[in-house]
Amino acid sequence: MKNTRRGLWLTLLPMYLFTLVFVAGPLVYMVVLSFLQRDESWGVTANFTLQNYTQIFQPVYLQTFADSLGLALLSTALIVLVGYPFGYFMARLSARGKKRMMLALMIPFWTSSLIRLYGWIIIFRANGPLDQLLMGLHITSEPLRLLYTYPAVVVGMVYALVQFMIFAVYSSAEKMDWSLVEAARDLGASPFTAFCTVTLKMTLPGLLSGVILTFIPSMGLFFIADILGGNTVVLVGSLIEDQLVKAHNTPFAAALSVVLMLMTTAMIAFYRKVSDVKELEGLL
Amino acid sequence: MKKLFSAVLAGAVLAGSLAGCGQSADRELNLFTWVGMFPDEVLADFTAETGIKVNYSNFDTDESMLQKLSQAEGGDYDLIIADDYIIQTAIEQGLVAKLDKSKLENIGNVNPVYQGQFYDPTDEYTVPYGAGVQTIVYNPAMVDKEITGYADLWDSALADNLAVVGNYRVINGMALKVMGESYNTEDPAVIAEAGEKLLELAPNIRLIKDSNTQDDLISGEVGAAVMYTSQVTLAMMADPSLKVVFPSEGIGLGIMAQFIPVNAPHSDEAHEFIDYILRPEVAKECFQYIGYYCTNQAADALIDEEFRSFLTLPEDFDAASTEMIQPISAEAEEAHVQAWTEFKNACGQ
Numbered sequence: 264m265k266n267t268r269r270g271l272w273l274t275l276l277p278m279y280l281f282t283l284v285f286v287a288g289p290l291v292y293m294v295v296l297s298f299l300q301r302d303e304s305w306g307v308t309a310n311f312t313l314q315n316y317t318q319i320f321q322p323v324y325l326q327t328f329a330d331s332l333g334l335a336l337l338s339t340a341l342i343v344l345v346g347y348p349f350g351y352f353m354a355r356l357s358a359r360g361k362k363r364m365m366l367a368l369m370i371p372f373w374t375s376s377l378i379r380l381y382g383w384i385i386i387f388r389a390n391g392p393l394d395q396l397l398m399g400l401h402i403t404s405e406p407l408r409l410l411y412t413y414p415a416v417v418v419g420m421v422y423a424l425v426q427f428m429i430f431a432v433y434s435s436a437e438k439m440d441w442s443l444v445e446a447a448r449d450l451g452a453s454p455f456t457a458f459c460t461v462t463l464k465m466t467l468p469g470l471l472s473g474v475i476l477t478f479i480p481s482m483g484l485f486f487i488a489d490i491l492g493g494n495t496v497v498l499v500g501s502l503i504e505d506q507l508v509k510a511h512n513t514p515f516a517a518a519l520s521v522v523l524m525l526m527t528t529a530m531i532a533f534y535r536k537v538s539d540v541k542e543l544e545g546l547l
Numbered sequence: 548m549k550k551l552f553s554a555v556l557a558g559a560v561l562a563g564s565l566a567g568c569g570q571s572a573d574r575e576l577n578l579f580t581w582v583g584m585f586p587d588e589v590l591a592d593f594t595a596e597t598g599i600k601v602n603y604s605n606f607d608t609d610e611s612m613l614q615k616l617s618q619a620e621g622g623d624y625d626l627i628i629a630d631d632y633i634i635q636t637a638i639e640q641g642l643v644a645k646l647d648k649s650k651l652e653n654i655g656n657v658n659p660v661y662q663g664q665f666y667d668p669t670d671e672y673t674v675p676y677g678a679g680v681q682t683i684v685y686n687p688a689m690v691d692k693e694i695t696g697y698a699d700l701w702d703s704a705l706a707d708n709l710a711v712v713g714n715y716r717v718i719n720g721m722a723l724k725v726m727g728e729s730y731n732t733e734d735p736a737v738i739a740e741a742g743e744k745l746l747e748l749a750p751n752i753r754l755i756k757d758s759n760t761q762d763d764l765i766s767g768e769v770g771a772a773v774m775y776t777s778q779v780t781l782a783m784m785a786d787p788s789l790k791v792v793f794p795s796e797g798i799g800l801g802i803m804a805q806f807i808p809v810n811a812p813h814s815d816e817a818h819e820f821i822d823y824i825l826r827p828e829v830a831k832e833c834f835q836y837i838g839y840y841c842t843n844q845a846a847d848a849l850i851d852e853e854f855r856s857f858l859t860l861p862e863d864f865d866a867a868s869t870e871m872i873q874p875i876s877a878e879a880e881e882a883h884v885q886a887w888t889e890f891k892n893a894c895g896q
Contacts, residue, residue, distance in 0.1 A: 323892065494891065
């Protein structure tokens with residue numbers, strides 16, 4: 264008994280060490296950094312200050328947080344609209360159909376996400392394939408100039424994250440006992456009522472974990488906004504990058520990161536509270 | 548135990564001295580700069596002529612260079628090429644060695660326009676390599692207006708048609724220049740005023756991008772762009788019908804310079820390399836390759852006709868109209884970042 268316990272500890276030790284050194288360590292470092300003062304020319308001075316946090320309350324930075332949140336909400340809403348039905352119908356396919364669909368969804372992941380984003384640049388470019396298609400079909404008469412606009416960023420976000428929603432919904436819809444829906448229908452429920460009272464409730468855990476899996480990353484995927492939005496859609500992530508790389512203001516960048524992390528943590532806690540879903544246990 | 552320790556120590560010392568011997572037999576040079584700063588043939592010819600092996604390592608940003616150099620306490624590297632402002636910081640931190648000019652026969656080839664600048668006022672530490680200016684490039688077929696300076700960029704004829712590089716000192720600096728101020732003003736109120744002025748430019752901005760900005764000009768995504776010299780060179784080579792404007796309000800100048808770290812292991816070899824690059828025929832190859840302004844006046848005449856207009860300064864170029872972007876106080880820097888963030892937010896609306 265004692266031996267297996269020790270063995271267990273030994274096998275877990277690398278994980279604990281890894282987490283301590285590469286997760287907890289940098290986190291503590293970042294929090295400490297966020298209370299220090301920037302040096303006049305270079306680096307950081309060891310003076311305690313709250314200024315990095317008070318600075319965030321300037322309207323321009325609050326606006327950036329609000330914009331990030333807005334984009335994340337919009338992207339997540341669209342992902343639910345696209346991903347939920349997709350996952351739901353995928354679960355209803357034959358075993359062979361499921362396998363094929365799964366493969367079709369996985370193939371894009373074999374390419375780097377950055378390269379796939381550059382693909383969107385080509386599609387959206389003035390007189391690019393999209394423009395030519397729409398003009399060829401006489402839907403539009405001149406180039407849409409979609410590249411470097413807000414809608415382009417939203418499309419990029421949805422494209423990058425929708426798979427997570429599909430897989431989450433699919434896995435809970437797949438486990439569902441369809442005879443419950445049949446029972447509801449037998450007892451006189453319309454297809455819509457049966458969906459709302461049975462299917463939706465049973466797939467809710469999948470939907471909610473899909474929301475978390477897409478909402479949280481969409482707060483941070485600033486490179487999509489940078490590439491498809493031409494840097495004119497500012498997210499907290501790009502603000503942090505600017506502070507770090509261009510302004511050399513490491514403490515302010517750290518403070519922004521701490522606030523962003525607190526926000527996402529609060530959101531996860533909120534979801535846990537309202538959903539009471541066991542599947543999210545691992546996320547906090 | 549003690550014996551074992553001293554034996555190990557002796558072994559280490561022996562190994563170290565052997566390695567030392569090896570080094571003096573094979574001469575080498577640890578060159579540290581951005582990727583793609585020299586044509587391969589130039590490096591190969593240098594090795595063939597001098598027997599000095601060049602170990603090229605690269606950094607992405609000036610800041611990461613300084614970090615590595617200060618961790619190495621001014622050692623490890625023999626020759627570094629980086630941007631002006633970071634060299635000033637490196638010199639202040641005592642990481643840069645004074646040059647031994649007696650080893651640089653060709654130092655007289657340097658164009659004096661690029662000497663005596665803020666980061667090294669007496670040219671004791673550095674030799675300039677490539678130089679760049681910020682210019683406006685536009686496509687006359689897409690812009691119904693003649694552009695002569697930064698002020699013209701505010702014109703509504705350029706609505707949603709302008710690309711700019713993502714450097715806030717350069718872009719906020721355009722507004723400062725239009726207001727008749729210096730790039731390096733430290734007055735937060737003036738910087739904030741420049742920020743207000745930039746907000747009026749926002750409707751014209753389609754794109755803010757640091758690398759390959761020229762692609763969007765060439766493909767017709769934008770009609771005009773504020774860009775760095777290397778990008779201008781690429782744009783002009785792809786489409787000679789584009790027009791390059793040296794802004795009438797004044798010209799922002801940047802210089803990449805070579806310096807030898809204070810504890811460079813191969814200082815002699817570094818001097819030899821600097822002198823080799825200063826040869827006019829070698830310099831010509833280098834500048835045609837990197838696409839920056841040629842800082843070697845003896846090489847100007849050698850540069851091929853097709854490149855000459857963008858690699859050498861125009862004849863009527865007024866050196867007095869240039870101003871370099873220099874480090875400023877933290878307070879001024881913060882005012883810049885705030886103005887910049889407001890500007891970017893406004894561009895997306």
